[in-house]
Amino acid sequence: MNKATEHQEGFTYAEAEEIVRDYVCASCQGILTIHCIDFNTAGVACRECGPVELAGRVTKRTVALEAERAKLQFDEVVKNLADLFPEPAFPRKQKKTEREILKELGF
Numbered sequence: 001m002n003k004a005t006e007h008q009e010g011f012t013y014a015e016a017e018e019i020v021r022d023y024v025c026a027s028c029q030g031i032l033t034i035h036c037i038d039f040n041t042a043g044v045a046c047r048e049c050g051p052v053e054l055a056g057r058v059t060k061r062t063v064a065l066e067a068e069r070a071k072l073q074f075d076e077v078v079k080n081l082a083d084l085f086p087e088p089a090f091p092r093k094q095k096k097t098e099r100e101i102l103k104e105l106g107f
């Protein structure tokens with residue numbers, strides 16, 4: 001038994017397919033992949049962190065909710081920074097007019 005498999009109890013292949021469909025790595029939020037342990041047993045692992053039994057797993061839904069929450073917090077911080085500084089901390093990219101684009105291209 002090598003280091004990659006010594007902590008793995010494994011799953012049925014049906015369980016493993018459900019895990020990679022619904023979960024990501026708890027450590028890095030990377031995708032999980034299935035590998036063969038034996039005829040009836042599948043291992044699930046993150047490429048970066050190793051077996052899911054060690055790295056842990058978190059549902060993709062939880063990760064999406066956390067990302068949405070982080071975006072809302074970021075937007076709030078940017079809004080508050082605009083009150084503190086005269087120049088926008090994270091200026092929005094201005095859309096260029098057709099004339100400005102042509103001028104930049106030398107026409």
Ligand SMILES: [Zn+2]
Pocket residue numbers: 025026027028029030046047048049050055
């Ligand atoms: Zn990972």
